[in-house]
Amino acid sequence: MGAVRARKETGLLFIDFRWEGKRCREQTNLRDTIANRKKLEKMLQQIESEITLGRFDYTSFFPESKTSGNPILNKSPIKPVITASTESQLPDAVKGPLFRSFIEEWLVESQITWRRSHQINIRGMIDKYYLPSFGAVGVGNITRADLLKFRSTLAKVSGRNGNVTLSANRINKIMDPLRRIFEEAADRYDFTTPFVRIKPLKVPRSDVQPFTLTEVRLIIDSVRPDFKNYYTVRFFSGMRTGEIDGLKWKYVDFERRVIKVRETIVAGEEDYTKTDSSQRDIAMCGPVFDALQNQYLATGAMSEYVFCNLQGLPVDHNNITKRVWYPLLAHIGLEKRRPYQTRHTAATLWLAAGEAPEWIARQMGHANTEMLFKVYSRYVPNLTRLDGSAFERLLLQGQVSMPAGTADVTDQESQP
Incomplete structure (x- = not known):
């Protein structure tokens, strides 16, 4: 059984548990208070549950940790938006399940209506972007500021096909499923979605280049x-x-x-x-x-x-x-x-x-x-007829017939 403990020299809490036969201790910046202990105990319960089910992903819970012993697991395309240091700023009450638990439930319920290619695309975004940033946080505790910070980190991720960073269009496509995820979670667990006043990034108009x-x-x-x-x-x-x-x-x-x-x-x-x-x-x-x-x-x-x-x-x-x-x-x-x-x-x-x-x-x-x-x-x-040429030809042909009573308006207005 794992435990939440406090270091004597600092008074800060850490999580102590066993995984794959190794003792794992993850330090936080949370002070030793009842509220903070409850937060970490909930997190520990989730970790032990995932370990029991055989699907524990160390990096999702501790993105910056090196304890997993697998350097590949620790390479995330973006830095975590919410870590142990920022978690102390969250409200004491956990609103809804952990994001990682809710998103799996949402995925199962939603993918029945999707094409297979869309299922693969969403799964990829969940694993690559969503879980490293929000996985270990209560879905209702994620704020608008967290989402804006997440979007700013996406702008620093390397793009494909030689692009230095992700395009505005790609970032919008990553953010759009998140909007639907939080709308559904807010409806189920009675909190206000953090996705307010977050408009899509402006995307330059794409140009077609047909051949002659x-x-x-x-x-x-x-x-x-x-x-x-x-x-x-x-x-x-x-x-x-x-x-x-x-x-x-x-x-x-x-x-x-x-x-x-x-x-x-x-x-x-x-x-x-x-x-x-x-x-x-x-x-x-x-x-x-x-x-x-x-x-x-x-x-x-x-x-x-x-x-x-x-x-x-x-x-x-x-x-x-x-x-x-x-x-x-x-x-x-x-x-x-x-x-x-x-x-x-x-x-x-x-x-x-x-x-x-x-x-x-x-x-x-x-x-x-x-x-x-x-x-x-x-x-x-x-x-x-976007160049005005048709109207020019009509005038040059001299075939414009003005309706009766309009041709001499100027002359009529000039008379005393």
């Missing part, structure tokens, strides 16, 4: 022959990466010349499409129809997937991007752009060709045309 038709032709003419059909379909169908990688032959209707988007590949597994509106039928233009017919000769008999590897399994888009896409752009002298720009390219080409925006939105899998005009219309000013 000339560049598209150059790419298709220059790519490896075994990927010519793949990129032809990507550029002229507007399909998302997961949609084309997960496309099966049963969804290719050559008779009606449509591609039925019904599934997608997410994290290497088949899943439902991104949204309900993503379930759609895409009309095949001539190049897409020809490319799919040619592809059927190559893979129609070996796999249920349109684009597959030699084992008949779906292609790995990360592998293709690194080994085919980026080297190709470098070889032909084009700026490095993500493969997702092929989808943006399809939208801008359709708009430039004068296709109806409603039809384009359906092809793209958008619920309405709002996203279409918000993101793509600036690439086709003559179509959307």
Whole structure:
């Protein structure tokens, strides 16, 4: 059995317990008072319970400790927001269970409604960010100041893809589940959520970089022959990466010349499409129809997937991007752009060709045309009349007919 003890020389409390056959003593900055002893005794009870269940994570309770003997466990991407030194500032009453206990309960209840990829993403954020900062604290004892401090520590974490720090968009995505967690906890345990007046960070507007038709032709003419059909379909169908990688032959209707988007590949597994509106039928233009017919000769008999590897399994888009896409752009002298720009390219080409925006939105899998005009219309000013040229032409043609009673307003006002 563990115990909460006080050091004679300092009068400060420490936790004394055994784990994996070793005696562990963790010092705090809490004075030896009844209230502080109760806090640490609750913490000790939780520790012993976790040890009994075989799921004790030393780092979650003591992020800065070296007692675990495993240096990997002690490497956290962020420093703990609430430690033994700051815990003395918390109210004496523990509001609700420990954060680590509540979040596991919340996760079990919530993940039944999530896609598998989202479950993996949330689990990763819990282990990497939430538990190291809040795991050993009562969920109702976490304050707004703690959350703001937590967000500031995120801004110092190294980012991905060469970024020095996490982007504002990534930080917002880490903070958003926390908001829902505290809203649920506050409702259950009758306390005010600390997530008040904490607005999302401002995210710079992302810019699309579609290819021109000339560049598209150059790419298709220059790519490896075994990927010519793949990129032809990507550029002229507007399909998302997961949609084309997960496309099966049963969804290719050559008779009606449509591609039925019904599934997608997410994290290497088949899943439902991104949204309900993503379930759609895409009309095949001539190049897409020809490319799919040619592809059927190559893979129609070996796999249920349109684009597959030699084992008949779906292609790995990360592998293709690194080994085919980026080297190709470098070889032909084009700026490095993500493969997702092929989808943006399809939208801008359709708009430039004068296709109806409603039809384009359906092809793209958008619920309405709002996203279409918000993101793509600036690439086709003559179509959307954003440059004033149509009005200029009308005036130059001299065909403006003013309604009766308005043409001579100036003359009428000048008369005495």
